[in-house]
Amino acid sequence: MDTMTRAMPAFLPDGSVQVPAFTLPVSGLVSEEAAALQRLRAAMPVFDASGQEDDIAVRRAQINAYMAPQIERLRATFPVIVTRGEIGGVEVLDVTPVEGGHDPQRVLINLHGGAFCVGWDGVALVEAIPIAALGRIRVVSVNYRMAPEHRHPAGVEDVAAVYRALLADYAPGRIGIYGGSAGGALTAQAAAWLASHDLPQAGAIGVFGAGAVPFGTGESAYVTGYIDASFPRPPADGSAPVDITRGYFAGCDLRDPSAWPGWHPEILAAFPPALIVTGTRAMDLSPAIFTHSQLLKASIRSSLIVAEGMGHCYHYQVALPEGRDAIEAILRFFREALA
Template sequence: MSTEQQNQLDAILRRSAFSVDSDVGEQRRLLRELTSAQPLSAEVAVKSGELGGVPVAEITVGGVEPRYVVLYFHGGVYVLGDAFSAAGLASQVGRRVGAKVCSVDYRLAPEHPYPAAVDDALAAYEALLNDGIAPSAIVLAGESAGGGLAVATLVNARDHGLPLPAAAYVMSPYADLTLAGTTIDTKGEADPLLSRALLEPRVTDYTAGQDAALGLISPVFADLSGLPPLLVQAGSHEVLLDDAVRLAQRAGAADVEVTLEITPRVPHVFQAYGPLLDEATAALDRAGQFLSARLTSAVSPPLVPKPGRLS
């Protein structure tokens, strides 16, 4: 059944893929149409909030008593998407670890190029700490650009002397904006969504003249030492496969506890297609086990934020 599911999903994604000639405005419109066509489960509640002056979507799941916080970063190559459109996938992470999810609505390029997203991510994380949430009760998670941003936030928090969260989970991380990964080209035919031609103009939008090899832009080039346990998942049918592999290698070489999972024949951020793909549910289940083990092994007080914050 899985091979049939994979083929069906590939066909669906190829029909909805962005044209290489489309601009940012058109890509944003198409993405909104796609995400609005996938309604949230009735048990998932989303409301607006803020952390450190940064807008967030606060996501809870009915029947789940939140003991922890997932700070989540959406994908969209730093120019597309928003915190609310990521609520479906983000809620799946929160459900599995018994957590409230704060999906960060970081500023997007080209209107707000680097370091806007990085600054917003750090501000949101620092606000959780200031609200009295123990770092051992927090995990970071993200998909695509959000996966890269999650790792950049760990590096940024470490460099600012902040205590680090219990773990991080990244799906198909976009971690090298120099586009030097070999699979950018070798997986071009297999990937139904992304290509070098689609990514290159969006890199320019985000970097705006800055060096794409900076560690907070492309965490594959960052010093990853001292980071908490990291789970990296990717599919074999994506041009960003090499980003995931090299990120995990760099983390391992820096003595970070890292787990790399590559699922055959599935696309970029395959975890988002749970209703269509058995591998998606299985990968999220493994991620839930990974994160839960790191959260429960840490000694932390109950999740009791300061009055009026993270309510």
């Protein structure tokens, strides 16, 4: 009885909960491939998404080097043509399938992850290659401006410039926008930006590994800080968290509708259909759930996928059945929404 008492959580008067130390087992609901990957983590160094390298050029090179083996595998599995160019005055990667052509009437804009400061073009290719090849669709990945050189709304301005230029060749209802992590948050910002800047709304958006409210809001970032360690935990005392964006939102109000439209029902009411993807071990779980619920309250068609035992942006891992399932769901969503 005494052991059971000590193992129970303690509920404090301010609503906080003191959780006793525990061991979290691998879920019995994940694939054997995902379970094997979890077991491998015992021998792998922890990936630190916050990054301790002061020189942003070095950090960007580190991320690209980290992604390089995965990109090599993806290009071997999913043959694509990658063309570097400009659209609307913004650098892009134009990614199309090698064989059989692609849908001439539809296009997807990809906004890469990387905490608003890294990810071009390593993360961009990881996000674009499987979608272009499996979806038989053109994917335009945007090199939007990032920190520390730039501040919000630089990134969403670049997305709008590319979108505006693509309107010369595509109907707005046939243009989809998607992204993971920072790119997922930027996707939500883009939907808000288009509606408030006299541009026709896109046909659909995909917000993956993110939400329309800041990372770190809600419970999931705190819990994930104990079970994953890739991202720093928000301080329990409410003090300022580690800024992994390197100042991208410096001077921006946390309720700014152009940055975080999830707080503003009147802005969400102008959103197109949305697909939101997260996982039970993802630091973005709370923002994703909140954004989904707010979109439903605003009478917007929203679908939410929460994958059991999966972490941040698990859809990058197409070798896992869960990752492949997510890609198939993403493609199915855009096929239907951009019809």
